[in-house]
Amino acid sequence: MSLCSLVMASGVAYFDDVRVSLEVADTPINEDNIESAEHLGEQIQHSSKSSVVVAGNVRELLECPVCLNAMYPPIHQCSNGHTICSGCKPRVHNRCPTCRHELGNIRCLALEKIAASLELPCKYESFGCIGIYPYYCKLKHEAQCMYRPYNCPYAGSECTVVGDIPYLVNHLKDDHKVDMHNGSTFNHRYVKANPHEVENATWMLTVFSCFGQYFCLHFEAFQIGMAPVYIAFLRFMGDDSEAKNYSYSLEVGSNGRKMTWQGVPRSIRDSHRKVRDSYDGLIIQRNIALFFSGGDRKELKLRVTGRIWREQ
Structure with missing residues (x-):
């Protein structure tokens, strides 16, 4: 079964696969985390899924409320469903910045699933880059984009x-x-x-x-x-x-x-x-x-x- 089929499927099988491919320690985003995300994005890139037109409110869901950067696995959430990126989790002393509840070790697998289905333009689009990239490949591209200022x-x-x-x-x-x-x-x-x-x-x-x-x-x-x-x-x-x-x-x-x-x-x-x-x-x-x-x-x-x- 292709990754895109997994993205569109529901049930336990998907979440088991996500836990295997994305589960990492509760530490700030590092190169290992990014490489894992890029690997997942590369699989999506080779699928036949067409580009997804992303509404502004969907992008906001993937924005960390603390650093305001895009979130990559592992994405954490509190018991009330508020999310935060792994890099900011220790900065807020394991307390949700929205409701102040304890964060614990709850993963927001649903949001990670949504992210895996997205294709987005490069953030340097205004400088001339016309590429569209899977969410988990976008970060690597932008670090090397020839159009970056x-x-x-x-x-x-x-x-x-x-x-x-x-x-x-x-x-x-x-x-x-x-x-x-x-x-x-x-x-x-x-x-x-x-x-x-x-x-x-x-x-x-x-x-x-x-x-x-x-x-x-x-x-x-x-x-x-x-x-x-x-x-x-x-x-x-x-x-x-x-x-x-x-x-x-x-x-x-x-x-x-x-x-x-x-x-x-x-x-x-x-x-x-x-x-x-x-x-x-x-x-x-x-x-x-x-x-x-x-x-x-x-x-x-x-x-x-x-x-x-x-x-x-």
Whole structure:
């Protein structure tokens, strides 16, 4: 019997099957729970059941009253029938947030059954995704959807703006006043009056337009352990699969010496902090940076040159 037949059937046989396939410990949603739900959704996807048009009130039934996110198995309920997701159950100290009755370990198998029959549009539909997905596959798709918006790549602020690439480019230019340059080569000069104040270093970002794409050049001071350093790296304004089509090089030096770096730009899907803390870029120790700066070694004067190219 197909899963869809089970969904439409009634009686003990269905609930026994659901208990076997979905029963997990009373813990917050984790990867195991999601994988179990995805497996069930994949079975539905291969069935011949047509898409279900979901009314707004049905979607509301599947919304956790605490976190307001969609609920996935195990879905819990109190003795009065109020539901809550497994992630929020321990947060409310096993008390129903609606009626304050004890939650216990009651599963809402009926609601799980309804969820298993649903097919929903991606939540990024407004960004261009036209896919319709079984309820239990939807979460995995949305985590990887190519239409999901990007976070603002500007570092050094708590900017919460999200959007597609054209929107973010205009946002960086208009709201963050970043430097915009055309071309695949660059020659930047970074000056700081007191380079010893590493923790107060200014965040710097430059956006380059070349090959029909946009790239973000970061340069900043931070510390590796107790050692003050500077780092320069490039991020690609797009997904990682596209970023791998490009390479870049950075060079800094003076007095007959130079340091070079060659790498692949990281996607802005990876946060600025994640890239920086992985040391994936040109790292310059402060004493070397001051040596390159010349003079009395009390002022940072670094010239960073670079090039971006497309791999064949």
